[in-house]
Amino acid sequence: MSFAQSEANYDETKVPKFTLPDALVTFSGNNISDHVQWEADRRFEIFQFFERQVYGKVPGRLDEYSFKLIEESNDAYGGKARRKQVAISLKKNKKSITYNMLIYLPKGNPTAPVFLGYNFYGNHTVTSDPKVPLTKAWVPNNESFGIKDNKATEGSRGVRQHRWAIEKMLDNGFGLATIYYGEVDPDKNDFSDGVHELFYTEDQTKPKTNEWGSIAGWAFGLSKAMDYLENDGNISNVVVFGHSRLGKAALWAGATDKRFAGVISNNSGCGGAALSKRKFGETVGKINTAFPHWFADSFLKYNDNEKTLPVDQHQLLALIAPRPLYVASAFDDRWADPKGEFLSAHYASMVYELYEKEGIATEQIPEVNQPLQHTVAYHVRTGKHDVTDYDWEQYITWAKAFIQ
């Protein structure tokens, strides 16, 4: 546990008293009573706030982007799956980046829904499939994976398989599309590389105050991946998934891009699903200090000043309505504030109700391993900050019921 984690507040009695901004009252005080009004008068102002003051704006459009199928096989996972590897290139100002998407699709049906999610250490870490090349991008050092000098090694092949229940997905008719997030934007506090750099004007070295941080950069990368996926004739629907910092990116991707048919936030915590105003576990000040590159600089003014935030994260979740949304926590992951994640799903549900979609009606967090699954779903499982087979089993059951 880091120092910041050990000295955080984990005492429910020390959660400050706060008033949660109402999803259904506009900044100027008007009540919203149906989904037409929500979309016309409220959704956009909330969206704009998150875009300018939290994650930061994408500063323009790409000049060009393209996709290249670099490898394909009909014989992955013992013949159960087809595999595709697609290189996605983004171009702007005569500069470009390329990132790789690994796709497995079940062979039973001509089309299948897929989960799209970033991985933390390279596509070769999610599977032992030898046909997946090592990432050439910068990766964080990790002694237990044998990664030093920020370069992926053969020794890290398959080290994250336990976080991706690929065979379970395939056996249930789902596919997986995954990308190493560091190929879109390396996760370090320097903006000299990755997707941000493409957009700089001469002499610029970092985004402007209300422009995108890394989370918005990763969300943008997911949207561009969606441009490929929606045109792949073997894919019916895409549910965007992410764990932890990548769960924050998945939520923002779901809010910014309505083509995602559903969104799954796994232990996304502060700046993801958890309510900021509770200041339980990780806080805005702590996250902006430890990871100054994740959010827009305009978000810094809320460091230890959450009470002045005119929004909270339940409103980020509400931006995804009426599309299916799953928020999941882990009981021992107090840093991510399971109760704050639950309450956020509960308070977002009033927007789902405008569309006559069932959300999380109860204010009482369920017992561990007792999922509540409606269009908005929630569970808190036993165990720590991680993605487990249990999590995937719930996501698959829910996606079968709610993703068309």
Ligand code: GCU
């Ligand atoms: C840190 C960070 C969290 C983040 C997590 C992760 O703990 O403080 O905000 O979610 O890393 O990405 O694993």
